[in-house]
Amino acid sequence: MKKPASLVYGAEEKPPLSIIIVSAIQHVAVIAIFMVYPLIIARQAGAPPAEIAAILRVGVLALAFAVLLQALPRGPVGSHFLAPSIFTGVYLGPSLLAAKLGGLPLVWGMTIFAGFVEIGLSRVWSRLRAFIPPETAGMVVFLVGVIIGLAALHVLLGKSSGNMVAGRDAFVAGVSLATMIGLNIWNKGRLRLFCILIGMVVGYVLSGFTGQITGADLRAVLNQPVLALPSFAHLAWAFDWSMVVPFAVTGLAAAMSTTAVITTYQRLTDADWVRPDARSIDGGILADGLAAVAAGLLGTYGLTISTANVGLVAATGVASRYIAFVIAAILAIAAFQPTLIGILTIMPAPVMASALLFTAVFIMISGVQIISTRVLDPRRTLVIGAGMMAFFMVSVVPSAFAGVPRWEQPLVTSPLVIATLVALLLNLVFRIGIRRTVTLEIDPKAVAPQDVVNFIERAAGIWGARRDVVTRVEFAVQQAVEAIVEFCRVKGPIALAVSYDEFDINAKLTYEGLPLELPNWAPSQEDILESEDGPRRLAGFLVRRQADRVQNTAAHGATVLSLQFKH
Template structure:
């Protein structure tokens, strides 16, 4: 059972009252609907009609509704059970544009459904590939998810997100008022004000945009003229496949899978104070839901759906991660499909307001990713894994035309900072794993300078294994106390052989020596151990019991063994 962190107002298993629940859902809807810009841009790039654009946007909202419910279900192996809404994924953008240019909307829908099916199939084997996702890899992906969104967020923030190359003072004023209100409500607000920090900031942003003219008369007229209720127009062109596009879309699957792993790992971490490592069984269910969301999008006629990093960041910022919010988000998306006027309120969102919301969410995503990276010990190998991934990922985002001129089959890999960083960290992790053994040994001589040898050993291999620092320090201290006890009692006739085995779940130590067995039974430790005249020589035995999660001793043929177990 996860332990709710103190900074959460509503944890994953808690349900807010009705009114706060609806308002919290609305905050997430503003971010989800902002991602609808991707299918719009794709249709505009190929000269798509207004009817086709309306159709793909409507079906994308419907697919997002279903995908959000699938993700929050956590039943029969489907879904993670966390607040992690589905939205149009930027990772699908390059491959989707290529599909539309090659074979029209039918090819886009067919390849999207096929990509989702591959991701769903891959999710069934994810738990067997745990070695591919050490903590530093997950942390890099989470951090890069935030960094990759920065260009879009900043362009919107300064008012150039809609193709307008000029940033007006009024747009900067609206952006500053919106983001400033959100930050002030989060930092200095209490209770409800913090919960609705984004919604309050957006209301301020809309008002400022209307007063300064950033929200123009045309946008307001669009909202007024939109019908209150209407059935969506079905213009589905069918489905088609093209073998030449398999590689680009498989690369999309890898990117979205790693992205979802990062999003769901973040959800796990922020909802559990005692979080230690990603729960791959839970994540497998989340990846399955993510893949099924893309299948639904392709079948219905929408753009590929993925877990939304911005929404995860929003839930962290507001302190509300309740899964009940996800059902409200899904319900509102369903309503938007049939209520054009309500949808228009989101469509006309001023770019500075949209950029402010995304920047607010990015802040929490990046910091969470860095916390995941620094939760483990790092040696030179892991430092290179992290550093190289950030270097090449940032290069893809900073250098204009980074992927131009590359073959269309590999172009999606280099189309975004996130995809480049993801591929780099995956390959680098596999390369730098070479030569790392999960078993290591150390020989210690009682009565000599064994503390230095123990410290050097555990610091070296703790970093190579990427172990949690606190567990390595416990193991190091326990072995040190064991050697102190052996020295005090003279139990060993010679060297003590220490064998250490590390897995992601545990660290086990097997100490062997020739001589007399040690008495480490807890029932035999004196109560007055630290009292005047107490048997202080028994103190190492007590400390060993305090450091280790499990202690066993035995003797066979004159060989004594002490086994220490540490949960990792």
């Protein structure tokens, strides 16, 4: 693994202790923002303040366990990266439904079930790659961002009448959000890294002035003991068969989100990165599932690898795994600090909403970026579009499926569940008729470069190939065709065959003529201008440079130029 220039400390490097501690504190600050999710679920279930505090305190223990699992240096468990987890929007819809149907015990029980689903998926995830393409994972990440944004609006409008935001709520939320945005955009120093935390602090202060946090609230928090063991009195588990599919899809969505985030870590920490490392992804999904099971057993909300913390790694250039162990220690200590957790339990709704809105934007765009890395043909466009349409239909008109049987209600009332099911079903249907090898005959007397490009584009769209790889394939094939026609004394047509096996794109040019020279070094400018061989050698060099592997062979009296492009 080669460290990119953008990183100060790579995944396996050990920074100075001061850097480790400061970086760990920053990661914990980001993690703390997403404590709002168990708050939302607990308040939805009508839990008393003491029980909410207990849920949050055991929750940080689950988060500490999760970051340790991901940072393990070797073995089948973990992605082996600095990859903290957060309480995630993936679990929000099903957990709200479970809280309404069976209270918090059903939330904990079904979270355990979702974790086991993710553990099972980790064992076969590499084989499912063709059925769960990256753009579908990108759609899930995008929709998780939408869920977070919608949750923020519900939090802000929760106690208002007529779907109107109260004046003081709008003031607190607006100033908090403006602080976050201003520090993120116009501050280039360390304040930018703490923009969300600073905005939340501003929101707390303003809430005190506007009466949304009272003196009684603060006294209740400050009068708690300095140290206390976390309470497990709230622990109880329940199971409901009607919630199996929603939480199974939640486990699948968590695995898809984890795949996208770990792939981002791989690209961020390896300058020579070409394709996702399946072992790291499988181990990361396994660790994510184990952490979700632990969260359910401890009686707290579902979690998964954080999309926000990978952004922090990119921003600071510090990716050392050693930081994960300090993060876990800080989180574990927080579990024994009732005052720290108590501050979160009295978080005003406008402050919560502003933090959620700010993070939702970045998560949504992260999903869009994952989708846009792929060439989308009409099939894949329909998959993504239909999934999103199903999501928004249920989100905007929740009563659209009110008439379906009771056992189907959990499938059609959770927007993320129905969107994921629609996308997966269409992926399976649209795989019918897809050919893994396509061929084109090229007339050397009338070469049409745009026809070659269109041919490759159509195949790449059907396969969902990465845009950057497709661009290299198009350039190399065009260069090779032009060079073969110009320099290789071609007799008869050139047969182009392009194939895809989920890992590589292979292009083969079969023709009757001389083999194309493929030098390792570019000819000098003098050779190009003065030598007859210069242009031919330049064309061969450009072909070799674009492909990851090239080979000239003779077969049945014909020459075969094979080009391999790692995907």
